[in-house]
Amino acid sequence: MRITRAGEYAVRCVLYMSDREKNLIISRKEISKEMDIPDQFLGKIAQQLARAGFIEIVQGAKGGYRLLKNPEEITLLDVVESVSGEIFLNDCIMNPDSCTKSSVCSVHAVWEEAREQLRKTLRNATFDKLLKDNSCIRRADQA
Amino acid sequence: MRITRAGEYAVRCVLYMSDREKNLIISRKEISKEMDIPDQFLGKIAQQLARAGFIEIVQGAKGGYRLLKNPEEITLLDVVESVSGEIFLNDCIMNPDSCTKSSVCSVHAVWEEAREQLRKTLRNATFDKLLKDNSCIRRADQA
DNA sequence: ACTATATAGGATAAAAAACATCCTATATAT
DNA sequence: ATATATAGGATGTTTTTTATCCTATATAGT
Numbered sequence: 001m002r003i004t005r006a007g008e009y010a011v012r013c014v015l016y017m018s019d020r021e022k023n024l025i026i027s028r029k030e031i032s033k034e035m036d037i038p039d040q041f042l043g044k045i046a047q048q049l050a051r052a053g054f055i056e057i058v059q060g061a062k063g064g065y066r067l068l069k070n071p072e073e074i075t076l077l078d079v080v081e082s083v084s085g086e087i088f089l090n091d092c093i094m095n096p097d098s099c100t101k102s103s104v105c106s107v108h109a110v111w112e113e114a115r116e117q118l119r120k121t122l123r124n125a126t127f128d129k130l131l132k133d134n135s136c137i138r139r140a141d142q143a
Numbered sequence: 144m145r146i147t148r149a150g151e152y153a154v155r156c157v158l159y160m161s162d163r164e165k166n167l168i169i170s171r172k173e174i175s176k177e178m179d180i181p182d183q184f185l186g187k188i189a190q191q192l193a194r195a196g197f198i199e200i201v202q203g204a205k206g207g208y209r210l211l212k213n214p215e216e217i218t219l220l221d222v223v224e225s226v227s228g229e230i231f232l233n234d235c236i237m238n239p240d241s242c243t244k245s246s247v248c249s250v251h252a253v254w255e256e257a258r259e260q261l262r263k264t265l266r267n268a269t270f271d272k273l274l275k276d277n278s279c280i281r282r283a284d285q286a
Numbered sequence: 287a288c289t290a291t292a293t294a295g296g297a298t299a300a301a302a303a304a305c306a307t308c309c310t311a312t313a314t315a316t
Numbered sequence: 317a318t319a320t321a322t323a324g325g326a327t328g329t330t331t332t333t334t335a336t337c338c339t340a341t342a343t344a345g346t
Binding site for chain 2 (some may be wrong): 001002003004005008011015055076084087088089090091106107110113116117118121122125129130131132
């Protein structure tokens with residue numbers, strides 16, 4: 001019942017990029033170094049973030065990643081689900097076939113409620129909010 | 144971000160036992176068959192439920208498991224956490240050392256909020272409530 | 287055009303977690 | 317005694333996660 005490391009890395013990556021000026025191309029090396037993410041692994045994660053439309057990947061010399069959306073348009077839920085897939089706490093919700101009674105099963109109803117709450121909380125957390133009071137990234141204006 | 148199968152099996156086991164008269168010894172074979180749980184695996188899970196004080200294990204002929212608490216005293220959170228460990232959505236919460244800034248990091252604050260909500264929802268789901276309208280178990284009075 | 291730089295993306299591998307079973311020991315009812 | 321049933325350590329299998337390797341490709345600068 002944990003977020004995967006890939007999910008955490010994706011959050012760190014977007015958080016770092018959100019704190020920079022928009023449309024700036026930031027190299028993978030910089031992000032991986034500053035946010036402590038394995039460089040090649042970040043490459044894989046970036047592909048998923050790109051597919052989901054959050055970043056644009058720029059190849060070649062001076063290449064890197066460019067954030068396409070404003071921090072207020074990106075939620076923690078978006079980022080986590082773009083690399084880990086939609087959050088389901090319970091398999092029966094995802095595979096209704098495996099539990100023919102799911103629609104009337106009170107256990108699953110609880111899991112579904114929990115899932116919706118969780119997703120709602122993460123959906124409410126936009127990156128502009130996360131940047132405020134955030135000390136997990138080193139800022140240019142912080143020496 | 145899923146409950147493990149062991150967690151789901153534990154829930155099914157307790158749910159099945161909760162629907163029977165109290166203090167009744169129910170064989171592992173019966174539970175595993177009725178709730179579709181691998182028999183030996185249920186043995187392992189039962190050990191954890193026993194350590195957590197929810198059931199008593201009775202060895203020998205006519206042995207099996209006996210539920211020690213009333214369904215209204217057992218929550219979904221209790222059962223899940225007794226086999227899967229305390230729920231943490233984010234590693235930094237669990238290993239504060241790995242993130243020295245966790246107490247002031249807004250990302251972690253969101254995960255912590257989500258975690259508390261999730262646990263609250265599961266804590267509110269007692270097995271007596273779950274039994275109502277539950278069609279995931281076959282009842283004696285249902286032919 | 288050539289070179290250096292930087293990412294893409296398929297393949298692969300290593301590690302960890304989850305899932306499950308085997309087997310000998312032990313406890314209990316009859 | 318015997319049959320029954322679980323305990324618990326060891327082991328095995330599968331899946332997921334994490335990560336890296338390597339060749340291809342794209343771009344900036346000269």
